[in-house]
Amino acid sequence: MKRTYLKRIFISLIIIIIGIYLIPAPKTNFFKLYPINDHYSQSLKNFQAKPTKEVTINGIKWIYYVGGSGSKTILFIHGMGGAYNLWWQQIIKFEKSYKVISYTLPEDINSLQKTSEGILKILETEKIDKFYVVGTSMGGYIAQYLVSTIPDRIEKVVFGNTFPPNNLIAKENKTKSKLLPFLPEIVISKLGEKTLDKKIIPAAKNSKLLKAFLVSLPFSKKQFINRYNIVIDKFTMSPTKYNIKRIPKLIIESDNDPLIQPQLQQQLKKLYKNASVYTFHNEGHFPYINAPKEYNEILWQFFNTENAFTAVEKTIENYFEGRKDANLKQLQLAFSKKANLYTSQNNNILIIPIENYYKKVRLNGVQQAKTSILNGDITGNIANFKTNFEYPKKSYTDYLTLLKTDKGWEIISKTFTKTN
Missing domain, CATH: 3.10.450.50 (Nuclear Transport Factor 2; Chain: A,)
Structure with a gap:
């Protein structure tokens, strides 16, 4: 009798564990979390109503946005938890004078090379040869990879709130990265929300806009793991090579960035010695969302400065x-x-x-x-x-x-x- 009772408890626990493991991360809606009908919400609603395009590379579907009709093209690259609409406030500003492209990295992509292949296919589809790049966080790392592999196609580049090739991130997250595949998606999501509430939002002056937007972004366990693999994917950068050195570079950083270690910020500036640097004060990791006017002005000045x-x-x-x-x-x-x-x-x-x-x-x-x-x-x-x-x-x-x-x-x- 006792053995049967224990067996039932064990089976029940297994079912509960499996149930928890299969629970997907909750999906939320920005407009429910941010019910204020102000300029930010209205501009996002209008932007998300615009059509996107699709292109398939090696059996994987990429979703991207293209707008504007200027003679110069800006490619916006989102960070680890982002999507194409992360840049809505920049795209609305710049598509009046530039052609702009922003994509959502598919959850199946897990390396810099595969990321580059997708980007190049999008550029080929849109018949774009040379372009500007703006990348933030993981996107800034991808931007550096593009500079190292196709420098002759990049006219200007912005490395926003990002890090250089390094061993520090992989070293500090060695144990966590091994545990990730075994954690339920909902647990990973809750851990992310904890970081959001304790670090990211306070660093951004407790921006309600930022919190609502980040929580509403699409998320999956597979996406998170594969994007982490991109962040720790290694490549060699040779900034002293002429075709790389000649590209104007702008480093955007924040003096209270909770996600980029000060050590990595210094390494980035040391690697790109000829880069211009702009430092946000007390704006956190996402200044392009919670300080868009200032961010856009910095980009505008950079893009409209002559390349010596x-x-x-x-x-x-x-x-x-x-x-x-x-x-x-x-x-x-x-x-x-x-x-x-x-x-x-x-x-x-x-x-x-x-x-x-x-x-x-x-x-x-x-x-x-x-x-x-x-x-x-x-x-x-x-x-x-x-x-x-x-x-x-x-x-x-x-x-x-x-x-x-x-x-x-x-x-x-x-x-x-x-x-x-």
Whole structure:
């Protein structure tokens, strides 16, 4: 009798455990949690009424939004718990002047490579070559991966409230990550709500808007685990490579971010030494939601600031094409009237006035050559660039010094040597 009773209790406990395990995370509605009919709720309602698009990559359906019709495109990448509409306040602002894209990462995606494949397919579908990127948290990490893998397609990038490639996150969450697959979805959801109430919302000045929105975001255990795997997925970043260095970068951070350790914030700024940095004060991890006006203004200024590297490259391109085509007018657009050329001849310094260089170009005529920028640095109004001319039977390396004048960037000196 006792054995039968214990067996029934055991079976009951198993049923209860299975029942708890199968209980999905509760779904909530933003407009019920945030019944205030203000600008924020009305703008979100209008935005969510707009149609989205679908594209299938390797059997996985991606949902994304595309709007606007500007000549430049901004790709918005959400964080670990987000979706495409996380950026509604930025999209509404920027689609008036830009083409904008925002997607929802499918729950089956669990690596940076698979994420990149989906993004590239969306860009291909929308016939977009070069673009700006704004990524936050996990999205900022994905943005860094895109910079490392397709730098020539990215014109500007924003790393918002994010972290660099690191071992710290995986190390600190080693035990938790092993337990996650065995926890019921509802338990993971409740733990997330606890973090929300104790850390995230207080850091954002107890924003009711932020709380209602975050709680209403779609959530599943599978999504959470796979997105965590993306966060700890490793890749190598080489920020000193020219095609990466030349991309203007903006780091947005908060001085009280409860989800990004100060150590990782410092590592991010150390990795991207040439990046601009904007620090929010007491706005937490989601300033683009609870401080949208300030956030949008920062983005606007960044996107509308000239890329100094692009400006210098235009001058160097005039030098390249002018020399190859023996086009003196184009060369004169590149060089200052006071420029000199320097090289070594018989172990002595040889100084060539710019007019003598023009005479030699006129004499030698059109040349077949492959040209390239090998590296470059810009500090204020000074630039130093290393370039290469590869002719059929010889090659030259140039070190160019440029100054920014009222006419734009001008080459004031060229030091060159034969390298082959």
